[in-house]
Amino acid sequence: MTTTPSSGVPAVEDSGLWDSPPDERFDRITRVAQELFDVDLALVNVVGADDIYTKGQPDGARFGFSSVAEVFCGDTVQQDDILEIEDARAIERYASRGAVTHYGMRFYAGIPLRNDRGDAVATLCLLDGDSRHLDAAEREALYRLGQWAQAEVRQAQPGAEAGGAASAAPRGDCLVGDELRLAALAIPHGLISGDRSGWQQFGGRVVVTLADVMGKGEEAGRLADELLAALQSRRDSAPLDAVRSVEDEARATGRYRDTFATLFHAVIDTTTGIVDFVDAGHGLTLLLRADGTTERLRSHNLPLGLRPRELAWEAGQVEVARGDLIVSVSDRALDAYDSTLDSLRLIGEDLRRSADPDDFFRDLSVRVSTQPVDDDVTAVVVSIH
Template sequence: MTFDTPTPESPVERTGLMDSPPEERFDRITRLARELFDVDYALVNIVDTDEVYTKSQPEGPRFGRSPREAVFCGETVKQDGLLEVDDATADERFRDIASVTEFGMRFYAGFPLRTDDGDAVGTLCLLDSDARSLSDAQRRSLEQFGRWAQAEVRQSEADASAPAAPADPAAAAGPATGREKRGSADGVGLASLAIPHGVVSGDSSGWQQVGGRVVVTLADVMGKGEAAGAVADALLGALQARRDMDPVQAMLSVEDEARADGRYRDVFATVFHAVVDAASGTVDFVDAGHGLTLVLHADGTSERLDSRNLPLGLRPADVTWEPGRVRVGRGDLLVSVSDGALDAYDSTLESLRMIGDDLRAAADTGGFFDELALKVSTHEVDDDVTAVVLSVH
């Protein structure tokens, strides 16, 4: 009798990303990169032996799978670092590939994405129909974007390789359990929900009243467990301690402190940090790669507070923080969530709109949190879930 030896999974297979559906945690990287670098396309591609799968692109018809020889990325994964092609029509390596001859791409810059074992399994890349070159500052920024995308790839590999949790009949009988906090300050109501994926959450949120202002923070550290939880709590405490600073000053100060502290080396976090003036309704904020905050106005309209900043810990020193401002009035709601909350819906940015609809439909924030916890229980959610709601009375 003979037994077949199982074929070991390839590095790409171990990530579980080939042919996987769109996810906001990747899409926000490509969306922000496309805008900041002003290119036709910013993509996260998964590169297998023979084919390349476009995991993320901001908008437009999805590329799906492409033959490896038809695109630039098959060469990028052979590189130790950034591959830049200023004009592919003048480069004998690429001038005859389909990306150039059929789709008219001339400029390309790609960063290889590696697993923890060092295997190149994908790329973060920029493409444009005009020939161009990156400045030194842009190259540094693209490398930081690449680190962000690489961290998400490694998290996917860790999630795919984690043993499935045993079925828990008790858990199936009701919604996921989470910690709720509530408070109010000068006509502003505040509430938060935290549902950790494990014992300790890598998300953290908090607020405090300072005179006529309310300081609100949500931090989502890459990773899960005790290490990520400790960093999240430290970042939250550091930002909240800088309650007398405007959001940009607070982020700069915390960033300087983190760079000098070895515990934060190679760690980064998406952050939403805001100061609300209760009297005027002005919300000044800095969004560090988060992009998951929605203002629901009493008149039925809504607006997403998007991000033009890299996560805290990835910003190159020569790139300034870009602040934002929005106004809220009586009856308005502001909700900010970690990306784990999106997994309770469809994992894309459309989930944020659905979260807003659920919040409007709920009788109060408690009812909204109950509905969100139930969705977390009935969907495959492999991340911490945090939500913060601010209501203006």
């Protein structure tokens, strides 16, 4: 019988991350990091006294526990800033560690992730089999990703910004001509939600937005309202132009200095079936085609408020047809299943099996009420008629 090692660090025990189940919120960050930096591995590691627990990694496989002596993250949590090792094989202190001798890693860059009290409990790190060096723009990008991961670490802490039990689920439903049906579900965890969704029609175009501002409470709710209104007010703009404009305005006012927002923002042309979209760190939108195939609508963009100026935005485009469905959910909807990215697939399957969005929302609401979901849940469904 295998015994799970103790972290041996009170702050780590209090974080709720040690030996915790897989969680898409962390896997999503490591996927973005791996693709953005083109490295072999990107990990979120929780650092104990003698062992390290890998909480997040991009491919869904699990390293589980490693010895602090065999990796580099134990050194990272002692730093105030990024620890960069350009070639571990060339440094006597690191050359004999298992990450080098067993896994063949030469390059490492890690940033400490701290709880609300400032204790370093985890790291976001990059590893690669080739030696390399981070330039100034890459260091800034890693710092921004670290902010994202650190916010998730703080959200994961038991009792952090506690709200209350999930409340009744407000729903919205709208038929746009004969072409589209839009429906939404919102289940706030507390009195005020940081999730927002909305849509509007103008001519033959429909603007659809789902945004999730990090945090709970009045400030998150106010920022979510402002963000949704700002994006929806730019209805005449392409999604990429709208998001760029909102970002420029936010930079000028310092609006997202202490927080950030993930979002999915799309414009659907009902005459051509073309959907132009921008995904900013969201990655939880599916196109369920009538032929039974599924496509995930995502990009490599960081959340709004975390993108370095030098990093270009990436836009996406798909074409939809009669019988297709688009579903976009906030990350806590995954907690109603198993919290991994596979939950998104299960959400898609449940929607396909449902007679209509109302049935899907009813089943999702039951799941949320019976599972340990401790944040807002929002879902938007677009049915192509």
